[in-house]
Structures are given as structure tokens and as C-alpha cells.
Amino acid sequence: MPYTEILYDVADRVATITLNRPDKLNAWTGQMNEELADAFGAAERDQSVRAIILTGAGRGFCAGADMALLGQIAATGTATGVRSSLGHTVTMPRAMTKPVIAAVNGPAVGFGLILALFCDLRFASPDARFGTAFARRGLIAEYGVAWLLPRLVGPAHALDLLMTARMIDGEEAARIGLVNRTFPADQLAEKVRDYARMLANESSPRSVGIVKKQIYAGAGQTLDEAMAAAEQEMLASLQCADFREGIASWMEKRAAQFTGR
Secondary structure (H helix, E strand, O other), rough: OOOOOOEEEOOOEEEEEEEEHHHHHOEEEEHHHHHHHHHHHHHHEEEEOOOEEEOOOOOOOOOOOOOOHHHHHHHHHHOOHHHHHHHHHHHHHHOOOOOOEEOOOOOOOOOOHHHOOOOOOOOOOOEEEEEOHHHHHHOOOOOOOOHHHHHHHOOOHHHHHHHHOOOEEEHHHOOOOOOEEEOOOOOOHHHHHHHHHHHHHHHOHEEEEEEHHHHHOOOOHHHHHHHHHHHHHHHHHOHHHHHHHHHHHHOOOOOOOOOOO
């Protein structure tokens, strides 16, 4: 699929997907939605890719849905097909075997915030801006954010952000656990690339994929269920090439060459 509203690049085992409507702070459109879903799928299928970065061009990450799209929905009073498509795309990172990292370089508002929240990890500049927007548009907590946000920041912070729809900066986002870490704006892109390259080159891709699955499955498991699942995964890991390579590289004091098998 040719891309007109995103950029896609692969280097050093890392795929970088950039939302590319900088003049609109990368406001979300149907076209962008289709392109991002395609890019996520391409990165997941590409055996040379072991980590994925999602970011925005220019001054913004994603300022939410484009006003033209919202105007169309407001005029018709329905958006069933559109909402189904958006909901599928935004949740794709959680179903992928590879880590998806949001590099939040500017406003992440409304749907843009949800897009960042469904990534596995989030890094931001201190002056990035985060807001839910929904309550100030007569809307509710959509696309599963009422389920996801309390799991990231706790119920009290989630209620604060959703009911007031106030904006917070990157420092507050890091303080409440909304993002993993902040980096100075002029270092954010390179620091996130360094982190993604570390994941891609120093951790077993098989281990990373299974750990990700364990974390998300664990939210719906009892401790006994999680323990039993971990035991089965550990026994399988002991038979894998990546386990043998991990031990050999440690004993030989060299960098591991993981294959994902």
C-alpha cells in the first residue's frame, strides 16, 4: 500500500512509523487509519523487524481526530463503520508479538492519547501534552480507555484525566506512570531509537514476545493460572535455540546472536 499520511522506515531491526500530517498536528483521518493498520501488519510480518517505534512528524504526536471527520460524524449522528475500523487499528499493538514504543514528541490528545496508551511503552519530552478531551466534547471514555487507563495510572488518576479532560505535560505523565520516562525534546528521537535498538539486538525476540503475551494475559488470570502458564512457557524456552545462545554468549563473554527460535 502506498503511504501518503504516514512514513515507514526500517533500520537496525527497528521499524519507525511516523504519522505525517505535521501541519495538522497529525490529526487522525480515515486514510491515516488504513495506512497505520497496514504498516503495523507489515512490521509484524517482517522477520528483520524486532521493535517498532510510533511517533509524529513536526510538533505533534497526534492531536486527535481531524475536525472534518468529527464534523461528519456530528452531522450524521452515527459512525459505526468508522468506529469499528479505528478500534481495530488502535488495539493492534497489544496483539502483536513485537514491542511497540510510542515516542510522544508533542500533543497526544483524544484518539491520539488512546493510540499512545495501546503501545507497549511510552517515552515523551517534558513539554509533550496529554489530554483525554472527551468530556469537553460531550463524549465518554471511548475505545477501551476506561479499562486501560486505570491499569496504567490507577483509578484516581484515570478519573481525574477522564472527567476533567485537563491537559498534563510529560513530567506529570511520567510522575503518574502514564509514560515510562521523559527525555529532552532534542534528544527524544535518538534516545527512543537507542532503546528500541537495545531491545532489538540484546534481547531474545522470542522471549520479548512471550513476556509481552504473559503480561497482557496476566491481567485476566489468577496467580495460580499465571504460575501454571509460566511453567509451561519456561519448559518450552529450555528447548529453544535462543536459550542455548543466551547461555553460550554469557559464558563466552560475547554479544548474543539471537534468532528468535
